Amino acid sequence: MTADANAIEATLDSTLENVEVADEIALRMCALAGLEEEDQHKVEMAVHESMINAVRHGNKSDASKKVWLRFEIRDRRLEIHIRDEGTGFDETQIPDPLAPENLLKVSGRGIFLIRTFMDEFRIEHPNGSTEVILIKRLNPN
Amino acid sequence: MSMKATAREVDGVTVIDISGRITLGETCQELRQLIRDYLAKGHKNLLLNLADVTYIDSSGIGELVSGFTAVNNQGGQMKLLNLTKKVHDLLQITKLLTVFDVHTDEATAIASFSKKATA
Numbered sequence A: 001m002t003a004d005a006n007a008i009e010a011t012l013d014s015t016l017e018n019v020e021v022a023d024e025i026a027l028r029m030c031a032l033a034g035l036e037e038e039d040q041h042k043v044e045m046a047v048h049e050s051m052i053n054a055v056r057h058g059n060k061s062d063a064s065k066k067v068w069l070r071f072e073i074r075d076r077r078l079e080i081h082i083r084d085e086g087t088g089f090d091e092t093q094i095p096d097p098l099a100p101e102n103l104l105k106v107s108g109r110g111i112f113l114i115r116t117f118m119d120e121f122r123i124e125h126p127n128g129s130t131e132v133i134l135i136k137r138l139n140p141n
Numbered sequence B: 001m002s003m004k005a006t007a008r009e010v011d012g013v014t015v016i017d018i019s020g021r022i023t024l025g026e027t028c029q030e031l032r033q034l035i036r037d038y039l040a041k042g043h044k045n046l047l048l049n050l051a052d053v054t055y056i057d058s059s060g061i062g063e064l065v066s067g068f069t070a071v072n073n074q075g076g077q078m079k080l081l082n083l084t085k086k087v088h089d090l091l092q093i094t095k096l097l098t099v100f101d102v103h104t105d106e107a108t109a110i111a112s113f114s115k116k117a118t119a
Helices: A016-034 A036-059 A110-119 B026-038 B058-073 B085-094 B106-117
Strands: A001-006 A007-013 A066-074 A077-084 A120-124 A131-137 B006-008 B014-022 B045-056 B077-080
Touching: A007 A016, A016 A036, A016 A066, A016 A077, A016 B106, A036 A066, A036 A110, A036 B058, A066 B045, A110 B085, B006 B026, B006 B077, B014 B026, B014 B106, B026 B058, B045 B058, B045 B085, B045 B106, B058 B077, B077 B106
Parallel strands: B014 B045, B045 B077
Antiparallel strands: A001 A007, A007 A066, A066 A077, A077 A131, A120 A131, B006 B014
């Protein structure tokens, strides 16, 4: 793990225990960014769901595969990168969890919650990996 | 941090007091098993008291939905009591407040089972 005043990076094994490690880093950076408790919870959940996707779907729960994270506070925003070694997914194929026929489905709400809780969300594929970028804008004060 | 659950019987309703985190992994499995065990023992009216649930993720939400469906399929009812603001907001965002019968008072919640049962 590396850190400077406004950024922290970590490379974690693909385990559920490390989802909680990522949660803790997220909360620490949220506090540093001055986010209020409600927004801290939203960012924590978005990171949590992204980590689960990376561990389970991206890296197929193969602990030897890594998840790379970077949290950075700059330009009045908290920017979070979470990269796994998987080939990614097609967002357009994710069913709408709010559709009446999907309300009672057990899974499929993770990406929806991430989108809801963050100000920006996008997916990139650097060097054959999959990286989600989450952004929370910070108040001027 | 893990989940704890204790159950008590009140007027024919099994009230399950849950505390801690309900997240992907062991806690979701524990909750699933708990609900299935009570159903297997013939307890078909379940009231989940979530007052002390500090965190729930999408898998935890899924487990609540799974339990709700399992109980319904057995001809029973599963209701929720004392949601924290975080859990309430999550169920609202996911439109699951339209699915679950949610109460803020235990006596009222217990009575709602009786009304349904005698209707």
